[in-house]
Amino acid sequence: MPPQTSLWQSLGRLYPHIKPILPRLFLGFLCAVGASVVALAVPQVLRILVNNYLAPGGAVTALWWATGIVLALGTLEAVFMALRRQFAVAPSTLVETSLRTSFYRHLQDLSVAFHDRWGSGQLLSRAMSDLNLIRRWMAFGALMLIVTALTVLIGVTIMFFTAWQLAIVFLLAAVPIIVYGFKFRRFYGRVSRRSQDQAGDLATTVEESVHGIRVLKAFGRSSEALDAFEEQAEGLRQTEVYKANSLAKFSLVVTLLPEAALAVSLVLGILLVDDGQVSIGALVAFFATAAVVAGPVESMGPLLSMTLTAATAIDRHFEVMDARRTITDPEHPVQPKEVHGRLSFEDVHFAYPDAAPDRPDVLDGVSLDLRAGETMALVGITGSGKSTLLQLVPRLYDVTAGSIRIDGVDVRDYPLTELRRIVSVAFEETTLFSSSVRDNVLLGADAASGSEAADLLREALDVAQAQFVYSLPDGVDTLIGEEGLSLSGGQRQRVALARAIAARPTVLVLDDPLSALDVRTEELVEHRLREVLAETTTLVVAHRPSTVSLADRVALIQDGRIAAVGTHAELLAQNEHYRHVIASLPASPQDLDSGLEDEREVLR
Numbered sequence: 001m002p003p004q005t006s007l008w009q010s011l012g013r014l015y016p017h018i019k020p021i022l023p024r025l026f027l028g029f030l031c032a033v034g035a036s037v038v039a040l041a042v043p044q045v046l047r048i049l050v051n052n053y054l055a056p057g058g059a060v061t062a063l064w065w066a067t068g069i070v071l072a073l074g075t076l077e078a079v080f081m082a083l084r085r086q087f088a089v090a091p092s093t094l095v096e097t098s099l100r101t102s103f104y105r106h107l108q109d110l111s112v113a114f115h116d117r118w119g120s121g122q123l124l125s126r127a128m129s130d131l132n133l134i135r136r137w138m139a140f141g142a143l144m145l146i147v148t149a150l151t152v153l154i155g156v157t158i159m160f161f162t163a164w165q166l167a168i169v170f171l172l173a174a175v176p177i178i179v180y181g182f183k184f185r186r187f188y189g190r191v192s193r194r195s196q197d198q199a200g201d202l203a204t205t206v207e208e209s210v211h212g213i214r215v216l217k218a219f220g221r222s223s224e225a226l227d228a229f230e231e232q233a234e235g236l237r238q239t240e241v242y243k244a245n246s247l248a249k250f251s252l253v254v255t256l257l258p259e260a261a262l263a264v265s266l267v268l269g270i271l272l273v274d275d276g277q278v279s280i281g282a283l284v285a286f287f288a289t290a291a292v293v294a295g296p297v298e299s300m301g302p303l304l305s306m307t308l309t310a311a312t313a314i315d316r317h318f319e320v321m322d323a324r325r326t327i328t329d330p331e332h333p334v335q336p337k338e339v340h341g342r343l344s345f346e347d348v349h350f351a352y353p354d355a356a357p358d359r360p361d362v363l364d365g366v367s368l369d370l371r372a373g374e375t376m377a378l379v380g381i382t383g384s385g386k387s388t389l390l391q392l393v394p395r396l397y398d399v400t401a402g403s404i405r406i407d408g409v410d411v412r413d414y415p416l417t418e419l420r421r422i423v424s425v426a427f428e429e430t431t432l433f434s435s436s437v438r439d440n441v442l443l444g445a446d447a448a449s450g451s452e453a454a455d456l457l458r459e460a461l462d463v464a465q466a467q468f469v470y471s472l473p474d475g476v477d478t479l480i481g482e483e484g485l486s487l488s489g490g491q492r493q494r495v496a497l498a499r500a501i502a503a504r505p506t507v508l509v510l511d512d513p514l515s516a517l518d519v520r521t522e523e524l525v526e527h528r529l530r531e532v533l534a535e536t537t538t539l540v541v542a543h544r545p546s547t548v549s550l551a552d553r554v555a556l557i558q559d560g561r562i563a564a565v566g567t568h569a570e571l572l573a574q575n576e577h578y579r580h581v582i583a584s585l586p587a588s589p590q591d592l593d594s595g596l597e598d599e600r601e602v603l604r
């Protein structure tokens, strides 16, 4: 658990966001104070009523006047309360939305390394429920806490002036409440943090099991998943019960002590009236004021707990917002007029941030040159770092040493948007968004519109052999559902490949994007890719001999370095490890050779 910050530090971090709506919040605050002052005025009217008009021989009309005044004050209090809501609720929703938007923007900007570390449920709960808590606190909790404290302060002052001897009894009762309040604050803050973190972990579990529902069902692990979920949910329930119990204890003390003080002062009050030191009217007003103050005093517990929960939510929000962007735009960006796509890796080293320090780098000095327009296949045993190397090109991660250059310019010197326009990626694990096929394919071609966009879409779908989309219910406008789950694995891959092609990149990195395709379709895709992307430099991870046929040359990666580069035939003839890797691929090298010949025939 991160270190606990002080309550004021946490709440203070919200100030810049609240600043624009402060005038309206202040008006809301004035209305809340108005409502409290009016509520406190009612007992004073009662005092005058009892002392002057309810005495024997008092005028009846005066009684009606007093009743009318009490009614008017009641109405005024209701109006003030309605205005408070009006002033505070709408602006606080604006702050919530702006916090949520900046949170989302920051999540987009944070590096992949950050997302590797954070559970999606933790981010989801911070984006949704924590911000909701903050909004409710801004619109209600914060105002009411101040108003409540003020009401108690004003009420006790009035009680002092009405009958100071009785007010002292109440002040004595306040001392243990204040001491307990301080202890409660520290303790409740910690428990509140635990419960919000547990809620986030629970959200991650739900997200993961919904995501992996097919695997859970296929392996018959649904009941085990349920057991694990129940255990987590029970942990959260226990924390919530613990929280509720400690709040109940605090509320008990906050309610019981003033009630006890009331009982003591009732006896004392009667003695004082009997002694002539306090009038009956003053005694009535004192107790009526005490009754008005009792409400705010009792609400102190829930309001304080709401404030502490909001402070935790603010801490959780800023933990993400404080995470630094590690992959940023260069200070002095280089923007060449024309990019040809020569791609070079120069002594590239890379280790994942969470890797053990004694582990060797995943990439341990990779040096490789791709000519502009060349297609190179990357081959290596599983876990040799092929995907890692690919992800360094569009700067999903940054090299830890060495450099990657496009046309001689370090990728870190390109503006990020420009680099990602130059480099397009398709991964084996496809990610599609819950929108139309068209929007998914044209995701990286945002500059295109109208007929240009339509042409790009048609061509990309054609090259990726994704013509099946035209027979979907609404053609390219068909919504393909969350993560494209309504499509088959091969269909999803083809849409993702079409997306990479439609971006019209200068450098294309493909992480085995054809693995779910049958050999015939793969052949067709490769054929069309070569035609359309003749000018595009392509680095493709190959897990099947047939994919190697796409390449002009093959690079063999071994122990984090490029062990050999050459044509497939050269490497087969010269490199023992290459023969071993190729032999471990789904088809035998002999098949590959014949396959390659067949495919060359197709390409000729």
Ligand SMILES: Nc1ncnc2c1ncn2[C@@H]1O[C@H](COP(=O)(O)OP(=O)(O)OP(=O)(O)O)[C@@H](O)[C@H]1O
Binding pocket: 116, 352, 354, 355, 362, 380, 381, 382, 383, 384, 385, 386, 387, 388, 389
């Ligand atoms: N996000 C990550 N955090 C930490 N380590 C990682 C991460 N991703 C991959 N690795 C590790 O880096 C090494 C290289 O992984 P990589 O995915 O690049 O291999 P690969 O050659 O593409 O494997 P495959 O052929 O199985 O796809 C592996 O040991 C893997 O465990």
